[in-house]
Amino acid sequence: xxxxxxxxxxxNPNPNPNPNPNPNPNPxxxxxxxxxxxxxxxxxxxxxxxLGLGFGVDFGQAFKVPFRVNDVLPVLPRQVSWPVLNxxxxxxxxxxxxxxxxxxxxxxxxWKGSCFHGNEARLEFxxxxxxxxxxxxxxxxxxTSEAHSWTCMDLYVFATPYRITWxxxxxxxxxxxxxxxxxxxxELEYVKEHGISVFLMPSGMLGTLLSLVDVLPLFSNTxxxxxxxxxxxxxxxxxxxxxRPKPWRTVVNPEDVHSGDFLAVxxxxxxxxxxxxxxxxxxxxxxxxxxxxxxDDMGNLWVAESGHENEKVLIALFKLTCxxxxxxxxxxxxxxxxxxxxxxxxxxxxxxxxxWELSLKDNSNPQIALLPLHPDxxxxxxxxxxxxxxxxxxxxxxGYHNMIFSWIDTVADNYPPPxxxxxxxxxxxxxxxxxxxxxxxxxxxxxxxRLGTEDLDLYRILEETERxxxxxxxxxxxxxxxxxxxxxxxxxxxxxxxxxxxxxxGVFGPLSxxxxxxxxxxxxxxxxxxxxxxxxxxxxxxxxxxxxLPFCQILGEYWMELPFYNSLEPYANMNENCPSLPPIxxxxxxx
Ligand SMILES: *[C@@H]1O[C@H](CO)[C@@H](O)[C@H](O)[C@H]1NC(C)=O
Ligand SMILES: *[C@@H]1O[C@H](CO)[C@@H](O)[C@H](O)[C@H]1NC(C)=O
Ligand SMILES: *[C@@H]1O[C@H](CO)[C@@H](O)[C@H](O)[C@H]1NC(C)=O
Numbered sequence: 001x002x003x004x005x006x007x008x009x010x011x012n013p014n015p016n017p018n019p020n021p022n023p024n025p026n027p028x029x030x031x032x033x034x035x036x037x038x039x040x041x042x043x044x045x046x047x048x049x050x051l052g053l054g055f056g057v058d059f060g061q062a063f064k065v066p067f068r069v070n071d072v073l074p075v076l077p078r079q080v081s082w083p084v085l086n087x088x089x090x091x092x093x094x095x096x097x098x099x100x101x102x103x104x105x106x107x108x109x110x111w112k113g114s115c116f117h118g119n120e121a122r123l124e125f126x127x128x129x130x131x132x133x134x135x136x137x138x139x140x141x142x143x144t145s146e147a148h149s150w151t152c153m154d155l156y157v158f159a160t161p162y163r164i165t166w167x168x169x170x171x172x173x174x175x176x177x178x179x180x181x182x183x184x185x186x187e188l189e190y191v192k193e194h195g196i197s198v199f200l201m202p203s204g205m206l207g208t209l210l211s212l213v214d215v216l217p218l219f220s221n222t223x224x225x226x227x228x229x230x231x232x233x234x235x236x237x238x239x240x241x242x243x244r245p246k247p248w249r250t251v252v253n254p255e256d257v258h259s260g261d262f263l264a265v266x267x268x269x270x271x272x273x274x275x276x277x278x279x280x281x282x283x284x285x286x287x288x289x290x291x292x293x294x295x296d297d298m299g300n301l302w303v304a305e306s307g308h309e310n311e312k313v314l315i316a317l318f319k320l321t322c323x324x325x326x327x328x329x330x331x332x333x334x335x336x337x338x339x340x341x342x343x344x345x346x347x348x349x350x351x352x353x354x355x356w357e358l359s360l361k362d363n364s365n366p367q368i369a370l371l372p373l374h375p376d377x378x379x380x381x382x383x384x385x386x387x388x389x390x391x392x393x394x395x396x397x398x399g400y401h402n403m404i405f406s407w408i409d410t411v412a413d414n415y416p417p418p419x420x421x422x423x424x425x426x427x428x429x430x431x432x433x434x435x436x437x438x439x440x441x442x443x444x445x446x447x448x449x450r451l452g453t454e455d456l457d458l459y460r461i462l463e464e465t466e467r468x469x470x471x472x473x474x475x476x477x478x479x480x481x482x483x484x485x486x487x488x489x490x491x492x493x494x495x496x497x498x499x500x501x502x503x504x505x506g507v508f509g510p511l512s513x514x515x516x517x518x519x520x521x522x523x524x525x526x527x528x529x530x531x532x533x534x535x536x537x538x539x540x541x542x543x544x545x546x547x548x549l550p551f552c553q554i555l556g557e558y559w560m561e562l563p564f565y566n567s568l569e570p571y572a573n574m575n576e577n578c579p580s581l582p583p584i585x586x587x588x589x590x591x
Contacts, residue, residue: 095429096157096199102140103195113200115152116144116172123196126178135188140177140196144169155201159430160190168206199430226269226365229277230558236281238583241558244545249360250554252370254301254352256539257293259383260505262371262498263303264526265289266560267364276364284585285523286561287369292498294349294386301352304390306497347393347497359555367556369549370542371565372532377507386505393497425462425472432458445486450478479576480518495522502530514572523564523585524575531566 100109100121108122121142140158153170158177167177182188233239264287266280267273276288291305359366373381428443447461448454456464465475482500499517502508507530508515532538535547542552545559553560568574571590578591 099198101195113154115154117146135182137181138179143174145172157199159197244559259295260373260381261293263291264369266367269365283521290494303355304349306347307494370552382505389504519575527564527568
């Protein structure tokens with residue numbers, strides 16, 4: 001009796017909740033259902049007193065009401081639900097459970113959920129009404145029955161290599177999940193062949209998933225999508241995005257550009273814009289991609305770039321330029337380009353004109369700044385060594401092995417909510433299921449390197465980690481070593497590639513051996529005090545708003561900002577221990 005009263009109070013703490021907090025196209029949660037953010041802290045603490053008393057006994061049995069601790073986890077804020085989940089389960093139990101693949105031709109699959117013991121799903125192809133591609137879409141029919149209590153719910157993630165979406169069910173009936181249209185022919189083929197993978201999530205994840213909701217519009221390639229990106233960056237990072245006067249593109253005279261000059265690129269629209277926005281938010285960088293200029297002996301200007309998109313390479317999840325943590329926000333985000341594209345050669349050195357042409361055509365509305373090196377640094381820049389390095393890397397795959405590790409330095413301070421190590425591992429384990437070969441490439445190798453083991457899969461890695469008495473978080477924070485060589489060569493993200501080139505060219509002087517470039521984010525790179533600091537020395541065409549910018553902006557309708565640009569002298573072991581938490585991204589000195 002008492003418990004159910006409490007439960008009512010907890011389930012309905014706020015008489016006037018947000019009218020439409022759930023943008024899910026298939027809202028099955030009635031309006032009285034609280035979103036975690038509306039939980040009244042007082043009720044919550046009261047609830048925990050009761051929970052404390054009931055711990056250790058089967059709460060439901062003791063009070064003879066159908067109620068279990070796990071049942072209420074979904075309505076608790078993530079900060080509360082995750083620790084509770086953690087104390088009740090071991091790390092492996094917290095992984096999403098693969099329940100099966102639903103294919104259109106194979107009838108239905110059925111399984112036992114954690115709340116509903118009878119579940120069935122089947123998939124139907126549909127003709128999409130607002131569809132120019134002619135690919136059509138699909139409807140997943142999911143029937144839930146035999147709930148073990150009236151308060152429980154099941155949380156599912158549905159994945160193809162092209163998209164991940166989720167839904168949650170707490171009533172026993174038939175539910176539908178609509179896929180408006182397949183992303184491309186390859187996705188349709190994939191679904192025909194392999195179906196949609198269904199994962200049962202630990203129910204405490206709901207808070208985490210719901211808080212990812214406001215990242216979704218970021219990926220729309222429309223004015224609306226662009227505005228969503230700008231608004232997100234303004235709110236979460238304090239960016240200002242002031243319009244700048246025309247001309248928005250500068251005519252660059254290659255004679256004034258030198259080897260080693262840094263190109264900072266910020267995309268604000270479409271899929272790339274969305275990923276970059278998440279990456280910026282997570283790393284604190286105000287640019288999402290980087291490239292570097294190189295002059296040859298004949299005086300021709302080239303651009304070297306890791307994560308270059310050539311025409312053949314449709315963007316795979318893995319080719320996300322410098323994105324990094326964006327992957328962790330990928331729930332319900334459509335991904336383009338099959339992973340089969342992986343392994344394309346994507347570190348390139350191309351002529352400046354070609355690079356510039358591609359930038360102008362880029363529909364992600366890039367803003368580009370040129371950051372010239374300081375004359376002293378330029379004087380000691382060994383162009384021969386830089387070229388040697390660039391040539392040796394040219395054609396190598398983009399550094400997806402280490403991209404997620406560059407930002408996980410300290411255990412607790414690197415994940416802005418709602419991300420955390422559990423979500424990292426959830427994504428990893430789902431990806432392992434959907435694309436085993438690429439998952440091995442993406443992180444298993446890197447995790448094995450950290451453990452000093454070889455060829456363990458994700459589950460065996462977890463076992464080994466547990467056996468050694470360290471947590472998965474701690475495993476993730478072991479720093480990447482630049483000399484680690486992966487099965488497909490050394491791994492470099494866009495910024496690691498440039499900094500490694502700087503290292504070879506002597507930019508860091510005697511510090512070279514004590515700098516691990518994979519520990520650097522883009523923000524760390526442009527903060528380095530190696531760039532031109534005398535504005536009168538900037539080229540005459542350099543459009544910097546009469547001294548407003550300490551660098552040259554060569555493309556874009558908004559003024560670029562690079563806070564703390566050119567401010568930090570390099571030092572030994574820099575950035576190996578830096579937290580990065582929005583919105584201030586406070587950086588302890590010499591971390
Ligand atoms: C579909 O069913 C057939 C026969 O039952 C089975 O051999 C095949 O593997 C199934 N396909 C999928 C994708 O589950
Ligand atoms: C520049 O690098 C090349 C190749 O690594 C090396 O042979 C040469 O001695 C270096 N030049 C200077 C001035 O250090
Ligand atoms: C900047 O450069 C100009 C011209 O090269 C020089 O006259 C001036 O003294 C420099 N300013 C500073 C602060 O170094």
